[in-house]
Amino acid sequence: MRIFDPHIHMTSRTTDDYEAMYAAGVRALVEPAFWLGQPRTSVGSFTDYFDALVGWERFRASQFGIAHHCTIALNPKEANDPRCAEVLDVLPRYLAKDGVVAVGEVGFDSMTVEEEKAFVRQLELAVEFELPAMVHTPHRDKEQGTRRTLELVAESGLAPGMVVVDHLNEVTVDQVDEAGCWMGFSIYPDTKMDEHRMVAILQRRGLDRVLINSAADWGRSDPLKTAKTGAAMLAAGFTEDDVDRVLWRNPIEFFGQSGRLLVDPDATDAASASADASATFEGNSILRGSRD
Amino acid sequence: MTEIRPLAEHDIIRDALDERAQAQWEAITAEVAEEPTRLGRTFPAAARKTGRGPLPGTDGVLVEDAVRVSLVQAAARSLEPAALLAELREVYRYGDNDEKRAVLHALSGAPEDLDGSDLLLDALRTNDTRLVAAAMGPHSDRLDDDAWRQGVLKCLFTGVPVTSVTGLARRADHRLAEMVQRYQREREAAGRDVPSDVQVVLDACRASLEQPEQHRQKDS
Numbered sequence: 001m002r003i004f005d006p007h008i009h010m011t012s013r014t015t016d017d018y019e020a021m022y023a024a025g026v027r028a029l030v031e032p033a034f035w036l037g038q039p040r041t042s043v044g045s046f047t048d049y050f051d052a053l054v055g056w057e058r059f060r061a062s063q064f065g066i067a068h069h070c071t072i073a074l075n076p077k078e079a080n081d082p083r084c085a086e087v088l089d090v091l092p093r094y095l096a097k098d099g100v101v102a103v104g105e106v107g108f109d110s111m112t113v114e115e116e117k118a119f120v121r122q123l124e125l126a127v128e129f130e131l132p133a134m135v136h137t138p139h140r141d142k143e144q145g146t147r148r149t150l151e152l153v154a155e156s157g158l159a160p161g162m163v164v165v166d167h168l169n170e171v172t173v174d175q176v177d178e179a180g181c182w183m184g185f186s187i188y189p190d191t192k193m194d195e196h197r198m199v200a201i202l203q204r205r206g207l208d209r210v211l212i213n214s215a216a217d218w219g220r221s222d223p224l225k226t227a228k229t230g231a232a233m234l235a236a237g238f239t240e241d242d243v244d245r246v247l248w249r250n251p252i253e254f255f256g257q258s259g260r261l262l263v264d265p266d267a268t269d270a271a272s273a274s275a276d277a278s279a280t281f282e283g284n285s286i287l288r289g290s291r292d
Numbered sequence: 293m294t295e296i297r298p299l300a301e302h303d304i305i306r307d308a309l310d311e312r313a314q315a316q317w318e319a320i321t322a323e324v325a326e327e328p329t330r331l332g333r334t335f336p337a338a339a340r341k342t343g344r345g346p347l348p349g350t351d352g353v354l355v356e357d358a359v360r361v362s363l364v365q366a367a368a369r370s371l372e373p374a375a376l377l378a379e380l381r382e383v384y385r386y387g388d389n390d391e392k393r394a395v396l397h398a399l400s401g402a403p404e405d406l407d408g409s410d411l412l413l414d415a416l417r418t419n420d421t422r423l424v425a426a427a428m429g430p431h432s433d434r435l436d437d438d439a440w441r442q443g444v445l446k447c448l449f450t451g452v453p454v455t456s457v458t459g460l461a462r463r464a465d466h467r468l469a470e471m472v473q474r475y476q477r478e479r480e481a482a483g484r485d486v487p488s489d490v491q492v493v494l495d496a497c498r499a500s501l502e503q504p505e506q507h508r509q510k511d512s
Contacts, residue, residue, distance in 0.1 A: 051388075054388035054389070055388055055389045055392075055418075055420070056389075056418070056419075056420065058388070058389065059389060059420045059422075093386050096333075096336040096337060097336045097388050097391075098336065098337075098339055098340055098388065098390065099388070259340065260340065
């Protein structure tokens with residue numbers, strides 16, 4: 001099973017996770033820029049974080065045979081803090097980079113005016129930089145948040161096929177499907193979506209435009225949920241090819257629209273073809289545990 | 293007005309690129325030659341517009357590094373060293389690690405009167421082995437002895453081959469030997485392998501100490 005996890009926050013994860021993910025078949029991933037749990041108070045805090053996403057974390061992943069990509073954005077929650085609003089001005093520098101495969105996570109948290117303003121501006125940036133957009137849907141009042149999200153996407157001029165609306169559930173999936181956007185599902189230990197409900201949704205509506213992710217972060221989450229969903233699909237009668245399509249070819253198709261992937265779409269050992277796996281030094285500070 | 297030595301000859305780079313990539317390379321090179329402040333705008337997309345991976349006919353040079361250094365070379369032709377350095381600092385500051393590495397390679401081909409050692413020190417504070425290796429290239433002759441010795445020790449510590457270190461035979465000295473020996477003792481006390489490069493550095497220190505003083509002066 002080869003796996004491309006289209007949404008996972010590796011900055012918050014350990015090297016044990018990288019090893020377990022590789023063993024489970026993960027060869028590529030996308031790390032969306034998001035809220036760190038502790039609110040930021042300045043633009044500099046964001047730029048250091050973005051630098052880590054295109055720098056250190058990409059290198060760290062490469063040491064474990066995994067091609068690391070990211071998305072860059074001002075997240076909805078911090079869009080409400082006026083001290084962070086100027087982040088929008090530095091985004092173009094990062095959106096031009098290799099391995100930055102979408103604008104995201106954008107969208108709504110509490111459905112405020114400030115959130116909508118940042119969301120609209122960042123959809124414009126996606127159009128300008130010819131990048132897909134990754135849209136977070138709110139934890140609270142998800143249905144209304146999703147509805148307003150789809151209205152703004154339609155107004156933005158960004159093609160629906162360039163947008164993934166994430167963290168969907170049984171209540172929100174159909175409106176996103178009808179809009180022609182990609183559907184993201186975050187498989188969690190107890191919230192959002194689980195692997196068996198996911199299988200039921202796949203049985204009902206098929207595999208088109210579906211992205212399945214672990215969305216693992218600093219909260220209770222599991223970076224192997226993609227592999228576990230693949231196993232649940234096989235147990236339910238889906239074929240190996242079906243699993244490969246959902247867990248590998250679909251994310252390649254969606255993020256490939258960016259032209260910025262750092263992984264060979266046809267690779268069976270994906271990481272060996274990634275730019276960052278070209279580091280040829282044997283042994284390194286991470287694997288040997290030496291940090292100075 | 294500043295001459296930057298290329299990482300690979302023009303023909304070697306061109307031969308590695310297909311027709312579309314050659315055209316893109318020519319276009320972005322012309323863009324920075326015309327307006328050198330466009331360097332930072334052309335750097336991020338340079339690899340995906342041209343190519344990446346090992347450059348045939350070279351000793352481990354990457355296509356993307358050679359292309360980016362060629363862009364610096366083109367921009368440098370109409371910039372004074374100080375203006376070029378200011379531009380390189382900007383590109384490095386906002387670059388991803390591939391872009392940062394290319395800046396370090398460009399510095400390695402810079403003339404004597406251009407000192408980008410602050411960027412080398414930044415790279416040596418990271419744990420990205422590719423940046424550490426690039427920082428210890430020819431431009432590392434601008435580092436003072438303390439920083440340079442720490443750089444060599446970091447190479448040993450992070451597994452960067454010391455063949456990446458420029459001037460090892462010339463600069464390796466008694467103090468470096470002592471530092472490396474302490475590192476060796478620490479590894480042995482812990483029952484861990486001692487990297488073979490430890491002996492390479494100690495041998496270089498020994499050879500250096502046996503040379504007459506004037507041969508250990510900084511060469512050009």
